[in-house]
Amino acid sequence: MFRSSAPVTPSTSRRRVVFVAVGAAIAALLAALVTAMVSGAFAAAVAPLTRSVPFSPSAEDGLIAAGEMVTLADDDVPAIARLNPALREAMQDAETDAAVEALSFQITSGWRSPEYQEWLLQEAVDLYGSEEVARQFVATPERSTHVTGDGIDIGPIDAQFWLIEHGSRFGICQTYANERWHFELATVPGGVCPEMRADAAS
Ligand SMILES: [Zn+2]
Structure with missing residues (x-):
């Protein structure tokens, strides 16, 4: 089969x-x-x-963290080292005078990278919910004097008031009416400070 x-x-x-x-x-x-x-x-x-990865500013961008004690003498801090030398020297001369009144300057912000400035602006836009309002407090990277090293923010409040009163002896002026802490070289030593702008947007 x-x-x-x-x-x-x-x-x-x-x-x-x-x-x-x-x-x-x-x-x-x-x-x-x-x-x-x-x-x-x-x-x-x-x-x-x-x-x-969202941008997060570092010391290399000029970040001075809240509570960090930074002075004009801190050469190793980019926010200080990259300031316009003329502004830094004028501020150091002013601080020497202010020290007579037992005041010292704490630097809360100095030079900033354009990326850091843009980040600050976007943070302000998120906070205020409006780019128009945000720009009154934070300039664009193109306009900010921090990005060029020509602007500096200082504390504490008694040092701010001292600089508002005596800064012009060193050419230092408050330049924005809504920023008591922000100073620039804006006149000659012993000169008269120009009229302040209302805010960073004006
Ligand atoms: Zn400032």
Whole structure:
């Protein structure tokens, strides 16, 4: 009698079981691979929103952290080292005079990178919910005297009032009416300070 197929031996049966098991494993791997590809594609699609690292200013950008005690003598601090030397020298001369009244200047901001200035402006936009209002308090990188090293913010409040009263002896002036802490070289030593601008936007 002709037999079209070989009898199923226990050995062949085992091979089939193995074959089916391997097939199932390959199918599972393929399914996992497709899932990974699809989720990968999804991750790539949302990457611009989730993976871009937001700018965060560092000392290299001129950041002086809140509470950090920085003086005009701090050469190793970029916010101080990158100031216009003429402004820094005038401020040092002023501080020498102010020291007679037991005052010292704490520098809260000096030179800033354009990126740091832009970041400050965007923070202000978020805070006030309006670019127009934000610009009254934070100048654009193109307009800010901090970016050129020609502006400096100081504290504490008694030092601010001292500079407002005596700064012109050194050519130093408050330049924005709404910023009691912000000073620039704006006249000759012993000269008269120009009329203040109302704010950074004017
Ligand atoms: Zn300032």
